Amino acid sequence: MITTSNLFPNIIGQYPTKRKFEFYIRAFERTGIVPNIMLTAPKGAGKTLMARAFARNLILPNTMEPKRYIEINSATIKNLRQFVDMIMTPYMVNTEATFLFDECHMIPKDVTIALLTITNPNKENFNTFSYDGQDIEIDFRKLTFLFATTEPQEVFHALIDRMERIDLDDYSYEELGQILLLNTGTIKFSGDVVSKHIASTLRGNGRSAQKMASNIINYCAANNVRTFKKKDWDSLCNTLDIMPFGINKTELKYMRVLVKNGCTRLYNLAAKLQMTRAAIQSDAEIYLQKLNFIEVSSHGRQLTGDAKEMLDNNPHLLENQVAAK
The missing domain is CATH 1.10.8 (Helicase, Ruva Protein; domain 3)
Known part of the structure; x- marks a missing residue:
């Protein structure tokens, strides 16, 4: 019996995603159709790896080979004209292929609107996209669409509604x-x-x-x-x-400020770290919050007991800083 371990032999973890993919692969073997899929996870969690492994298992019965796999860095798509001329016309017409739009939150608005037509699910499993006098047939029995993003909140909601969303797990x-x-x-x-x-x-x-x-x-x-x-x-x-827990220099500097000053407001942190408040929130704080090393409140930022314990166990990290209490 073919199982997820056979389909994804070198993929560690991600068991719920592999089970879902196995389900869609089995359906594809009978129907030739895969729903539009969106993978969401932080950077480095394996979205592209999972998409590639999934695509390798979409075997065409007439050739016993996987459909052609085309990976698109969404940041390289500049506008609809380019998308039609460089991607749709050469790769979606009279062919069988699997497309991955990586970091799809970076797709331009006019291309996103076009994708609403292209990926619209329906019982015929067929759409027609018209542009500049050209009609391009979108046959879901031939074309499979995968999307991946680290920022699902930035993706147009109507596009997400056309997808089967799969959120990857954190690794243990x-x-x-x-x-x-x-x-x-x-x-x-x-x-x-x-x-x-x-x-x-x-x-x-x-x-x-x-x-x-x-x-x-x-x-x-x-x-x-x-x-x-x-x-x-x-x-x-x-x-x-x-360093312990893989924290980087910026995160350590952030923690040192809190060791020295106690509860600190964001604008004061920005001044001491010489970073913008947006950079602190999007970069310096994310991993520390994941580790439960900082608490964020209306009064400011402060270290948690877990952070103080880690620093007590690694006093060299503080160098000449005031010891964590």
């Missing part, structure tokens, strides 16, 4: 460790160095696990290491400035 530390091991080849790891020390620094992010795997491969090659041990991890952390 165990799953991040598996992604790391999958990408480090023949390197062995001593004891619990992956689960206890490395996984928590990957920011819940599959792409970060892949990048860390590359760093470990480079370290082992440069130092002739076959088994990666805790002392190797400590050395790599010192070299690459890897």
Whole structure:
């Protein structure tokens, strides 16, 4: 029996998404039709990886090969004319293909309006898009449309209404460790160095696990290491400035301000960090809030007990700062 593990052999975690994809693949084998799908998740969570794996399983019965897969960076779409001339006419006419519109919240408004017609679901599974005297037939038995975004709130609501929305899960530390091991080849790891020390620094992010795997491969090659041990991890952390929970310099600087000043208003933080308030909210605070390291209230920002415990356990992070109380 073919299961999700057979369909997605190298995809770690994301079991609800894989079950949904298996359902649509089985339906495609009988009907030749896949609904419009939108994948949402933070950057590095595997949206594009999942879309590619899904597309590989849309096998055409006449060739026993997957439909042609076309991946579009939505930021490169400038206007409707370009979209019709560069994408629709050459790739949607008289062909069978799967399209992924990556970061679809960046699609221009006129193209979004066109996509409302192109992707409109109906019982005939067929639409006609007219532009500049040209009628382009959209046959859902031939064309499959996938969308992915990190900013679903920025996507036009009427377009989302035409999609089956799938929100990817956060990765657990165990799953991040598996992604790391999958990408480090023949390197062995001593004891619990992956689960206890490395996984928590990957920011819940599959792409970060892949990048860390590359760093470990480079370290082992440069130092002739076959088994990666805790002392190797400590050395790599010192070299690459890897901090607990994978926090970065900006996030550490943010926490230091709160250690020194206590509850601090956003405009004061902006002045001390020399960042705009928007940059703080969209960059410096997101991961710290995910870790439950800061509390945001009408009075300002302050560290939580979890943050103070982490800093107490890692006093070197504060250097000459006032110790967290």
